[in-house]
Amino acid sequence: MKKFLILISVLGFAVCARANLYTADMISVSAEANTAVEARDLALNHAVREAFPMMIRRVSLSDTTHVDATPAEMSAKVKGLSIANEKTTPTKYMADVTVQFKPKDVQDFLTRQGVLFITKEPPKYLLIPIFIEGDKAVIFDEQSP
Secondary structure, three states: OEEEEEEEEEOHHHHHHOOOOOEEEEEEEEEEOOOHHHHHHHHHHHHHHHHHHHHHHHHEOOOOOOOOOOHHHHHHOEEEEEEEEEEEOOOEEEEEEEEEEOHHHHHHHHHHHOOOEOOOOOOOEEEEEEEEEOOEEEEOOOOOO
């Protein structure tokens, strides 16, 4: 007797890799100014301006080409920043920045912009087709009957 079976596995580790849809990870920034503090401010503002459209594209279900936010609007939606690999000189600042946005504020913004969005990431699935004939099971491929 021949049977066909599909194994479904929920890939929880894939969901954990991006724990939050409203987070943009590891944005490399570099800035130069008169002082390291000014350079840091420029770099972190740049990280927010780069992270915001990335996050908007990830959560949006519709076209976002018309979505435009001012730097002040983007900054107002920031929940927090995580900084890694930080390096400074008297006039330069470099780091990898993770920007976390406030989900409710982003959702309100997208609603006002007329953009459909998701509120949570769907689970990841791995489908494995298995062909069973008698007591033998093989992964289904193009040569399976």
